[in-house]
Amino acid sequence: MPVRYALEAVLLIVCTAAVSAADQAAVTGSAVRVPVVAHLDVSVEDQAGQPITDLAVSDFEVMSDAGVLPIEGVTVVHQPAPVPVVRGRVAPADVPHDVVRNDDVAARTVVLVLDDVTMADAAGAAWMDTDGLPLARAFVERLGADDRGAVFFTYMGRQQGLTPERDRLRAAIDGFSRHAVGPGDCGAGAGDAREACLIDTLQRAADALPVADSRRKAIVVISARAGLPGAGGPDDPVRRRLVETLHAAHAVVYAIGPDGAAQQAGVATVPTIGDVTGGRILDRTTAAPADLVWRDVENYYLVALRSPGQAGDYQRVRVRVARPGSEVRVRDGYVAGGGGVTAASSDTAAAPTPIEAAIAAPHPATALPLGATAAVFAVPGRAEAVVSIAAAVTGAAEPGAEAWQADVATAAFDTRWRPRASHRQTIEVTAPAGSGVRTVDALSAIELPPGRYEIRVGVERGGRAGSVFLDVDVPEFQLAALSGSGVVVTTRPEPYVASPLLAQVLSVTPTTRRLFARGEPAEVLVRFYQGGRRAVRGLPVSLRIADASGEGVIQGDEVIPPGQFDAARSTEWRFALPLDRLAAGDYLLTVEAVLDDRTVTRHVRFAVMQ
Known part of the structure; x- marks a missing residue:
């Protein structure tokens, strides 16, 4: 079972406040202690242009201006192409997780x-x-x-x-x-x-x-x-x-x-x-x-070197291999310590907080583990939509403490990188003695007009921060003949009243959990919308749960009658995951609604524990 799945606990939100200054933040570097180990990725091909994959440490020589560099180790990297999807047999591994994590490696x-x-x-x-x-x-x-x-x-x-x-x-x-x-x-x-x-x-x-x-x-x-x-x-x-x-x-x-x-x-x-x-x-x-x-x-090959320089130094290198007729392709240098190239700010008063820097960084920050998922819901009578954001925050209490806190911030940017909405809150999690590390759900909601956005979620604890970036499309629900919200997974079938904005569009409390025990109560929810002025019609909806091989283990079809749509031309579709009928393993749930030439498809990957 993938290591990304983790059990989460209950969280207590004690303080909420709007506003984030992330759009004004800058990025600063940090020092790395010596000795410094650097990594070079090296391609070695034979005369026919095919990769040579049987070289050992002794076959490599790496030289810099300081002389021959000691090699700490050599790893052969082979990333095979994914197996093509067989039509009608889409498996969990063929679909990305809806919960995006900053500790997943591509x-x-x-x-x-x-x-x-x-x-x-x-x-x-x-x-x-x-x-x-x-x-x-x-x-x-x-x-x-x-x-x-x-x-x-x-x-x-x-x-x-x-x-x-x-x-x-x-x-x-x-x-x-x-x-x-x-x-x-x-x-x-x-x-x-x-x-x-x-x-x-x-x-x-x-x-x-x-x-x-x-x-x-x-x-x-x-x-x-x-x-x-x-x-x-x-x-x-x-x-x-x-x-x-x-x-x-x-x-x-x-x-x-x-x-x-x-x-x-x-x-x-x-x-x-x-x-x-x-x-x-x-x-x-x-x-x-x-x-x-x-x-x-x-x-x-990934060649690990002991660098002669300090962290942040740029070192030029040349690589040779003991294989006559081979061609070596490698970059001509590296930054010692593997850190990025950053410009330090001379204005210490304007230095960003760790959470601001994590949100403003060009790529997700990883000092703290974080996962997040988002779903968009229409607001009756308004063009703006509500975006539900659930963040999986991990932490542990200090020795002797009964709780731990974390700051969680969300900022949405449009395609011109203009900040359009933000939210910030502090969560406090009770931690019974011996509870250790726990992962909890921090929930929030923001309003956005139709368009494309990048939503950035950051978390900070003890001066360290992590962040994840989510791509979100807000459709024109009122105009589209058929549209759908994002998919929500829940183990709590009641609204999240701590957020009135979220409670007005969602009848359940979202969770980032995707790993469940057999027999545990869990549901998925999607809201469908029929926009325009045409009379609301019956909506065919199909469901399929596939196992790790792509084999459909549960399938079904239904037609949602017109009378089930409310005055805002929307209806809530819910399905209880049959966890008592599923063996331990990974699964993919696919929900699809079709109306004339329009199709709305939603996927959720989940797993059942041993």
Whole structure:
């Protein structure tokens, strides 16, 4: 059974207050004590371009300006591609968890950078339509539920941060359009505006990658133009910061285009961003370029080094292996200590609190474990919706104490990164003697108008903080012929009266729990809406519970009659999980409602204890 499942306890909320200053927060670094161990991800291929996977520690030699570096160990990393989903047999492992956790590690991570800057060359522009965008979609289709993908644009587009949800990645790609850039755009000054935009985008993509995870991550630039920007030197702080951030995140940069290699001729002596990260420039002469990227992500060595420098120092390295005829690809350096590249603030008075920094950080903070899930509900007669947020907060009381506290904050940002709503509360959890570590649900609600949002949830205890980021879409419930709320799991079938906002739209108390004992009472809830002016009709709803193999163990269909919809044209659908009939293991519950050409599908992964 996955380790992410955990039993939670009861929480007592003692104080609530609105307002969060997270949108004004900055990020600061922290020191790491020596001795420092660094990790290099190294690709080694034979003359046929196939990965070599049988090398030992003694086969590697790593050199820096200080000489040969001692190797602490070598690990062969193989991340196999997920097994394709068989139609009609969707299993739990094929669907992401609805509770997002900051301690989950992605199996494979691929970030797509789509070049949306207008080209004068019509043939080049056409390549993005005929080859580039289909290639981007193919990358997305190869992601599994335990993988993460993201989509960035060179200049302006529907950016999508790291997510396991392929529908969100597809929507971002489908929104591709071209934009003209001029002098001064992206801070180019008199330089190449498109290249300045690409460097800026690569920096944002690198910042979004977690540095605590030493697994390799791929950033793939898909562009009708050739090549990648140069890596710069010590006198180019913008490019050097980019390189160091990429190294800290274990990111390898690739470029795929129609004429990448050809146009790199003549500037081979100038290392590109791809060269210094161990990436490649691939073009129409490369057979199956996406396969090469995936092979690099799935097969490499992780070499642990004892660094000669202090934490935060940048060390240049070269790697050789004792295998004649082999090709080694590795980044040209690393940041000692594995930390990110951050700029310290000179204004100590403006220093953010740990929870503010965790919410404002480019990637989720992990100093405290945290999970969260969100569900959107319509408010009768209003365009704004209520978003229910349940956070799984873990803590323990100090010796001799009978309770522990935590601060929990939520902030919602729109697609232009403007703060749109926030909530902050302090929870106090009673802790009987010997109770140890406990996980509790901290519940909150915010109001948002229709649109796309990133909701960030942070928790702070004892000066340490953690955060998670949730993608949330608020539909136009009043206009859509059929729409649905998010799915809610509950073990308490009564409203959460501590939040009047939540109690007005939800008849149960949400929980983040997804692990249950056999026979335990637990329910799932979805609210369906029929908007518009057409008469409310009967709504067909189907349910399926599949086991770990994808086999349907419980299935059923019903039609919700029109009379069950209220005056606001909505109805609540609830289902008691048959935990007494399910063997121990992992399960996927799928609820689907269909009305004409509209379908609403909701998934929940859960598990039954031994």
